[in-house]
Amino acid sequence: MNSPVTTAVLAAARAAKDAQPVLARLHRGAKDQLLLAMAEALVERAEEIVDANARDLAAADAAGIAPGLRDRLALDVARVEAISHQLRDAAALPDPIGEVIRGSVLDNGLELREVRVPMGVIGMVYEARPNVTVDAAGLALKAGSAVVLRGGSAALHSNTALIGVLRDVLVGRGLPADLIVGIDEHGRDGVDVLMRARGLVDVLIPRGGAGLIRRVVEHSRIPVIETGTGKTHVLIDASADLDQAVDIVANAKLQRVGVCNALETLLVHRDIAEEALPRIAVPLAEAGVRLHADETAAALLTAAGAAAEVVPATAEDWDTEYLALELAVAVVADLDAALDHIRAHSTGHTESILTRDLTSQQRFLVEVDSAVVMANASTRFSDGGEFGFGAEIGISTQKLHARGPMGLREITASKWLMVGQGHVRP
């Protein structure tokens, strides 16, 4: 692969790597001033950014973009201002760098400390959402890392304009522009090169749909933090408080439908299903949710004359992240059956049990092997903001390095410092 794209993307990644040590030496005050200056510059140059975005929108309209995607792509001055606030928010967060994670004086007098340090160069691959460009750059800078950004061809002009503004601020403050590099112009081939940039990029974080994430995870030769896919389960246990259950299920499914922590499969204990299902169905039916029910659930819903649209669940339903007004529903014989179902079908994102029984709660919390395991709460709380992280880079569904919502701390690394006085090993 010695194409011009390879040369260009590797050069961009190397430039980011070479620039990063300057950033690593900045203390919090300087980093926060930088982020605030970037926020100001975005607002000042909002017209220019909106103009660039208009070119992306025109191309997207010509290509017949879906309304939802168009909305995520579109910028106006108010949205640019909102984006600039992400940088102000990042500035307000504590600096994760320099934290002493652990330390001790060894028997032989060697002083040992593990300290938090920048990751180095972070590669971000995402879909056409210009706000992610600024958010990712701001959080990476705050965490001391340079970023290589690849944000989807549909947002090429918008991202180029945004990155241009941020780079101008870097240069204006005597810092290397290459702390933030964009590789959108190189298209998909650029991502392929980035995924092989061993020694230049320390970690790759894909944010977006399942297809994008799968492609990065399967082809990357540099470490990846897998984010996102949430086939999220709620179990209504036999002892659940049904009033709470109705509210939690409605909240988990409806509060925001297209996100990874939204409910996708409802499991109901056999002993409570006859009473629970018709009640649960009411708010769901009102919102237009279609229930993909297993045979038992469908029979109970029909017998109760539930208003909801009920279709028979197929095998795929148990593994589908709908991100839509659809919900898989199954009746389970007991807690063990529920745990088995979750073990077989969960993507390891978030699951919640609704119960008043201590043993059921305890078993569920211990035995479910997901990033976030809940009791008596809506899955929508599986979120970096709700966790108090102040910012969220994504939700990791892998076990290595970071699991669950990722804040600034989760995009840092550590190193060991050892100080002796002439120590040699006997």
Place this chain on the structure above:
Amino acid sequence: MNSPVTTAVLAAARAAKDAQPVLARLHRGAKDQLLLAMAEALVERAEEIVDANARDLAAADAAGIAPGLRDRLALDVARVEAISHQLRDAAALPDPIGEVIRGSVLDNGLELREVRVPMGVIGMVYEARPNVTVDAAGLALKAGSAVVLRGGSAALHSNTALIGVLRDVLVGRGLPADLIVGIDEHGRDGVDVLMRARGLVDVLIPRGGAGLIRRVVEHSRIPVIETGTGKTHVLIDASADLDQAVDIVANAKLQRVGVCNALETLLVHRDIAEEALPRIAVPLAEAGVRLHADETAAALLTAAGAAAEVVPATAEDWDTEYLALELAVAVVADLDAALDHIRAHSTGHTESILTRDLTSQQRFLVEVDSAVVMANASTRFSDGGEFGFGAEIGISTQKLHARGPMGLREITASKWLMVGQGHVRP
């Protein structure tokens, strides 16, 4: 890839995954009893293991194995006993599982805790060293994970015998044998399948030579912890205590030559080089170390009539991990030049500065981006045992998840527990 090897290796990995939840539910006492029973069984059945090893040795001798490799492969009853002690040592370590890493009650009353949990299934790929088979299995079990072991074809009979003993103990105690599975019989193809066993194996840890590690890192589709390669640097700063420097360099190079934390490149500040180099050379020459010196270092050594064998350094010397009685030596103009050299040639394992100057020490500790950064100590201290971890799985040279020496804690994961009382997100 639907070969019989694919089927067999995926079945083995799935069996390990299915067995693991049973282990995850064992508390420390039960895990420690299990490890002690395994240690006893190894000693009881030592003859059987030594017999199996004899078959490996015969094959290795017929193939003309190098003496160093033969020594690592060979077992006798005393060595089996030594191996059994690794299990007793693992039993004596604190249990990492269940630790509450952090936690709080959120503003809305939700209780949030991050707890340490087993990784799940750990794949270990290593070279023909039967002791690693037992060590890896013991540490993984203690950390609550099942293991898939691939230990090099040359140790096939030894590993099969060892794994057989350990599995018999599992079964004898009513536990699933598949908590420990070996895939040696499937050869290199087995490793290729294992590296693609997404969803079955949570992390792959290669231990061994640079070639093995590179192959795993480049081809794996599951998360990898990269270990091992150490192009380790010591910098003798202008202000170094030369008596200490002579001892530390000799210790770092000679205390154990073939290991990843042994010294491979010596950098000497220009202002002290004329005095330092001849003195440093004395113990190295006595031990038969050949110095690959840059022009300045070579001239100074020759002028001083140093006894050591000096050859001109080539470009490759700055990037070669010798693991032998060879040492690259360069004179550097100042600290910046040393930092540049390290940035260009370090593998990110361990580097040490010898200095009496506070600014030099501070800059070196902050600016060198390696797993372990030292001042005034031998690089040989970069070791899990020396760090007080009690056991070492390897030394991670990547930034994700674990960096530097890895103990039990570094082969665990975490998950978040969230407990509410009917909480819904507003």
